[in-house]
Amino acid sequence: MANGNPFKPSFGASPPVLAGRTGVLDALGEALDSGTGHPDFTSLLVGVRGAGKTATLNAVQEYARNRGWLVIAETAHGDLCNRLAAAVLELSGGGHDRGGRPRLAGISALGVGVEFTRASPVGVGATEVRLRSVLTDLGSLLTSERIGLLITLDELQGGEPPELREFATTLQHVTRRESLPIAFVGAGLPSIDDTVLRDSAITFLQRCSRHEIAELSDAATATAFAEPIAAHGGRISDDALRRAVETSNGYPFMVQLIGFHSWRAASSDPPNLQIADVSSGIAEAERRLPHLVLAPMWRSMSGVDRRFALAMAQDDGETSTADLSKRLGRSSSYISTYRSRLIRAGFIRSTGHGRVEFAHQATRAWLRSPDRTP
Template sequence: MGENPFTPSFGEVPLHLAGRAETIRLFQRAFDSGNRRPELTTIFSGARGTGKTALMAYLADCADRSGWIAVRTTALPGMMEDIEIQLRRKAAHLLGDQAKVSIGSIGIPDLLSVEVRQTAPASSNWRSRMEDMLDQLSASDTGVVMVVDEVDPSLDEMVQTAAVYQQFVVDKRKVALLMAGLPHNVSSLITNKTVSFLRRANQIHLGPIDDFEIERALSRTMADGHRSVDPRGLSVAADAIAGFPYMLQLVGYHAWEEASGEVVGIEGFQNAIEISRREMNSRVFAATLAELSASDVLFLRAMLVDEGDSAIADVCERLQWSSSQVAQYRRRLMDAGVIGRRARGVVGFELPFFREYLQERFEDEGL
């Protein structure tokens, strides 16, 4: 057998992006269209492990293949400079030399040495330098896609980038902005008055994927590695994955490793599920729990009393909180992607297996 075809590592693009075909089709149409389409300004949100980074990486590749130049960065200090440097490198064949050359010093160590340095015009800033490049790229009808991961609303550069992008759009430049982050960070960003236009941006929440899409992605990826799957094992795997893209890659990866022949059987999938759940605990759930406040956790503990979804009225009674206090923490947990609305006045756990993880943690800690 060949190399394991699954990609449970951060940021890697799977061979088959389960459940994203329609989204990809719409973005491909936007990149190929001569008109400006809503998809060119999009914010993706979702809990950890829902495939935000992988999807944006795939869409960046789509943009490159359609003649755009996609530059990818993370919302960290220096992100604006990172965007500029990447664009200069990727578009070097289309850009002229905009820097001025000056002589910094002259010396005679071995007869003669001249230090030459490049300096940007004194009046330039990030926006003007980007505009200069966009002007040159427009000659070849080349657009620029800025892809920003891990949205951080508290980062000044994040807000500045979005604000300048808005001006690019107003000036009818060929630009696109794709951003992704945890729900509460996205929610905070779009409520920032400086970039209020983002409230009208295309917003896509990445939730659970249908089981049939999970089964299809698993079987196709296995087939790419020249292995087939036992249909019973495939069904067990899809049920355990519960629509979670990262869990799909984990289960697929470990099922491949467990298999010894050309067919991945039900036992291999069962072993893979156990291994994957342990890894989910350490890689996803522990980090999610660490970000929650003590009151957030109290809210979740009140939900654990129910075997399934929870009525908000019951949570309110158990906690002896006011309705406004319950509404506040309900919103916080929904923004964090931990719980989701099931019906009017009813919520449930959004992250697969997070309920079981919390129950085990509380039992181990005697809480």
């Protein structure tokens, strides 16, 4: 049964309870409240796929809206700067937006044609001039209204470098040089350390405060299960909860998968979840995880990353990096490079000095299965 099921096992969907993120949410909320001088006024959220970056961004957006701020929530892909300029113009357009809420009046005459006539610094493209000018105009108006604009940019790892550079230069200008109330929170996979954040032309992003969206503690994981169940009239036994917490390993997406399928497995709705329900929930979650999480990670991994992972899958439990070095016929520094890469990708984790294990319990069986593609 799934009628009242509170769990949300979909990427980008806000969970019923955003557990374990009060630290980062408090910091970002405080930054919005105190203004451009606050170090977290421009921030980055970094974490593996399924860690809860988008869910955290959603919560920050909600915080901003509740304080009367304007919000632009975009992803980094494609022609980012044009989309942003259009979104800023739409917010600046006066009248009412699609949801019937009043827009800011006062800069409705703000026109692209007019703005293009501004002197453009050498080497700066037309889009950047346009984005900068519409942001400056909106930012100045917001200053007088004592509110701000929050721009969130998800999936930073998918951005086009020239677009990200343009965006970064523009934002640096409006937030740092002009001190306009335009806050920024970006989110991306840890791979941005090797791409976007290594691009010396994007120092703005490097200077943003960095918040790791890491795995949840056991206590936060227990809250993520127990609170929504109780809030929806259900119950869960202590041993069932312990089992759910243990198996999800602090991985938020797994919490939602296990919660959702355990709820469905129960014979009543709202359920009184016992170990048997949670066990079927776990089995179903583990059946789905490869397709939803492991395969996308695998597709983005290099040939060497994959050989490393396959060499680990020969073991039934943890693997020692010394064994990997022998199996792959490589030096320990080579092994340690790939070990770090796979840890940052969220595919494996360290279990102590010189030992690694797959981040998800379902990984080994999936890697060993003959029908895995590719």
